[in-house]
Amino acid sequence: MLCDFHVHTDFSADSKTPIRDQIEAAIKLGMKEICITDHHDYGTSGMCHLDYTVDPVTYFAALKDLAEEYREKIQIRSGIELGLMIREKEYLNELVKTIPADFIIGSNHFIDGYDVFDKKFYYDNGYTVPGTDHQAYHRFFEASLERVKTFDCFDSLGHLDYVVRYGPEKNANYRPADYMDVIDEILKVLITKGKSLECNTAGFKYGLGHTHPYEEILKRYHELGGELLTVGSDGHRPHEVGGYFDQAREILLNCGFRYYTVYRERKPVFLEL
Numbered sequence: 001m002l003c004d005f006h007v008h009t010d011f012s013a014d015s016k017t018p019i020r021d022q023i024e025a026a027i028k029l030g031m032k033e034i035c036i037t038d039h040h041d042y043g044t045s046g047m048c049h050l051d052y053t054v055d056p057v058t059y060f061a062a063l064k065d066l067a068e069e070y071r072e073k074i075q076i077r078s079g080i081e082l083g084l085m086i087r088e089k090e091y092l093n094e095l096v097k098t099i100p101a102d103f104i105i106g107s108n109h110f111i112d113g114y115d116v117f118d119k120k121f122y123y124d125n126g127y128t129v130p131g132t133d134h135q136a137y138h139r140f141f142e143a144s145l146e147r148v149k150t151f152d153c154f155d156s157l158g159h160l161d162y163v164v165r166y167g168p169e170k171n172a173n174y175r176p177a178d179y180m181d182v183i184d185e186i187l188k189v190l191i192t193k194g195k196s197l198e199c200n201t202a203g204f205k206y207g208l209g210h211t212h213p214y215e216e217i218l219k220r221y222h223e224l225g226g227e228l229l230t231v232g233s234d235g236h237r238p239h240e241v242g243g244y245f246d247q248a249r250e251i252l253l254n255c256g257f258r259y260y261t262v263y264r265e266r267k268p269v270f271l272e273l
């Protein structure tokens with residue numbers, strides 16, 4: 001069983017699962033190492049009705065205690081999923097100097113003042129015309145590129161094509177090739193900066209039938225020389241931990257990868273797929 005490096009608990013506004021339940025689920029699966037990565041989307045109040053921030057001190061203290069308690073059964077790494085927003089650049093750069101994180105996911109959940117989850121992102125902007133989400137998706141990738149260029153405060157780029165989970169047409173008309181000019185740039189920036197790309201298996205549970213990102217983007221990353229790759233379920237409930245990891249492993253092997261990456265004290269460690 002691959003190590004799950006994207007797991008949420010009740011420290012995240014959209015999960016009710018106590019940390020212990022996620023840890024116990026991983027142990028049952030025979031997982032040797034897990035990283036808890038709760039949401040911290042600082043500066044998004046007013047853009048959504050939930051508070052997607054944690055108190056970093058309380059959060060990391062809780063993770064440290066549990067890591068100690070469970071050390072004989074599973075290695076628990078302390079992670080966080082940071083929402084990347086350029087206007088919060090100073091805050092985020094300062095924050096990462098103060099938190100004892102093993103691993104930081106950089107994610108794009110909010111674009112142009114909108115929650116990508118919210119249909120308003122697609123309609124208020126006039127992006128979505130019947131039959132295509134192309135403009136909204138293009139905007140999402142453009143914003144993601146700008147952010148990976150701007151930020152160094154993360155280790156792995158979370159769910160690169162996250163927007164297809166929530167677009168009105170979802171992935172019905174989504175072809176990565178239509179955006180590959182921008183996506184290629186994102187992948188090249190990650191490689192140049194020594195950042196990981198995440199293979200996020202949640203696309204399966206959302207009924208999309210693929211990982212985030214799509215297999216052809218993972219393949220392209222490999223072709224471009226990308227080696228740093230983390231794997232995460234984005235599980236918010238115990239039965240979602242390690243979800244679809246067998247499929248992910250097959251996909252990654254098929255793309256040419258032989259190793260994936262875990263992080264300890266923000267340093268990548270390669271493990272065999």
Ligand SMILES: [Zn+2]
Nearest residue numbers: 081107158159
């Ligand atoms: Zn996310």
Ligand SMILES: [Zn+2]
Nearest residue numbers: 006008081234
């Ligand atoms: Zn997540």
